[in-house]
Amino acid sequence: MPDRADATTADRAMHDVSRTPPSLRVRAVVNGMAGTARGTEQDSFCTRLVEAFVAHGHVADCAVVAPEAVEAAIAAAADDPAVDVLVACGGDGTVSLAARHAVRGGKILGVLPGGTMNLFARSLGLSTDLDEAVLQLAAGTPAAVDIAVIEGDGLGTAGLGGRPFVHQFSVGLKARMVKLRKAIVYRSRLGKIVATLRAAAAALSRPPNFEVEIATPEGTERRRASAVAVSNNPFGDRHLPYADRLDGGQLGLYVAAPLSARGALRLGLDLLLGRWRANPDLQSRTATSIRLAFRGGHVRRCVIDGELVDLPPVVTLRIHPGALTVLTPGPIAEIPAGAPAG
Template sequence: MRFQVVLNRDGGTLRRRDADAVARSLREALEAAGHAVSVAAVAGDGMDAALDEAAAGPADIVMVGGGDGTVSAAAARLAGSDKALAVLPAGTMNLFARSLGIPADLDQAVAAFATGEVRAVDVAQADGRIFVHQFSVGLHTKLIRLREKKSFGSRYGKMIASLQAGFAAFLRPPRLAAALTLDGREIVVRASGISITNNLLGEGYRLPYAARPDGGVLGVYVTRARRRRDLALFALGALFGRWRRNAHVDVHQAREVTLRLVAHHRRFGCAMDGELADLGTETQLRILPGALKVLVPAQAKERV
């Protein structure tokens, strides 16, 4: 197979590693397995152009090394095409990579890709924009906004900044009033946060990622906790992956969702795969089953 590799030098893991050394190592591993390989290691502000070039090029596989935002940007370009996406887990949380069963270690991931198989998985869409993991408003969005005001130069620094931002967000949680239309059925909720995920999150997982990347549904998670004590209990449950067993979270699923914020919508932004974005009064979301081809390790094929 022909691989085009695009590495984000500013991604969580590659910030503290020699990106050129990583590029040489993966080139050698893939070429030893008989693949043709081209590698581009670029700074974060050059990723859009590099991804455009990779999507338009002759490669069968576009391998992307970076965080979930980088992976999401690549998926948006490749969804619906004949090219497959290989997710190199070089971000902070690597949530989409985890849902695909890709090893967290970079060298192990590359070795697995050398003999990997192509499978079709789902992506989700919010007002036409592709995301691979999560769309959120409220608590999670506030956490990201507060975290982005802090300085961090490594994966662990980002984790610490996230904890600090989370504590601050919990002290003064947002208050949302929203109407959700789930496959034609409307419910009205008052919440501190609403997250809509590309497939349902795994129960009992210590990180929030999808149990099945080809489940064909959106997961809708409404955090009703708004008092500090309730938020603390919610966070404790979330830490252990308790979603359906969490007294402060309502869990729904649907193929199409309309989110309409009832009041003060302009003061709330949203987050898509960890990146902040503007939010309108109404957002249309839907699942796109099997829209993205991905390269997964052979041992992970039963999961996908």
């Protein structure tokens, strides 16, 4: 059976906007170079997607788009008054981009796991098998979930006072790893996995050590760290680092003390295996807002939903409860033979 996030948990976690949605007008944008989407027969995949939504009474169209045209296609869908649902098929970066535009354009967001990790899709309870996820979305219903926003010079805005993100903001260890991976050329999903492992080994062998001031509604502290991360709702246990629910109205804050290479390796393994709470070098808590100030100019890049971006010296992160409407997964049903394609 394909690996599948717990759809029951996701159903409990999110407030349904409507259990019986009317006919929706769906626009799907498939990043043709993203992870699992790269390994599909993309034209036939689009046909199956359209058939699935039509079988549930919706109107749909689908386009496979080159990476350099993904943002324009997503922005056009968000601006189109004839579109109700913007479906994004790609990795966490593509999904995050689509979420920003969905918020800006007042659209419902549909997520398909076309990347490598697909962490936000897992939080929503979607199957990691693309075809199964299509069937779940086509049978799904809209629900309001939280979205996080980071504010800082040069980070842009999408109608919520800053740059929205759906999964995680991170500085330090992960940013170094992503920077190293970007320098490695790869041409397939397997190549990306190998590049990620090589970059992780290099980053873990020399963990960063920087000073950060952390302010929350509970108080302010200054400390040294090898990594700081903030998530849209706190991570769950016993699985990859993603939230079990998306309507808790809280940010997760994670701070790793200055690490040795051995300590960094142990932390990486604990995160992958879902046992991060027991790691002695990692402290976690929740907050509705967090201000981070980086001293000395030693930290210049951050990762926002998988994308490496320039880091302002001071950033503020906030949670916006219920500010994003998504399609939550419905039951999987076979598409009748000969179903019209719209």
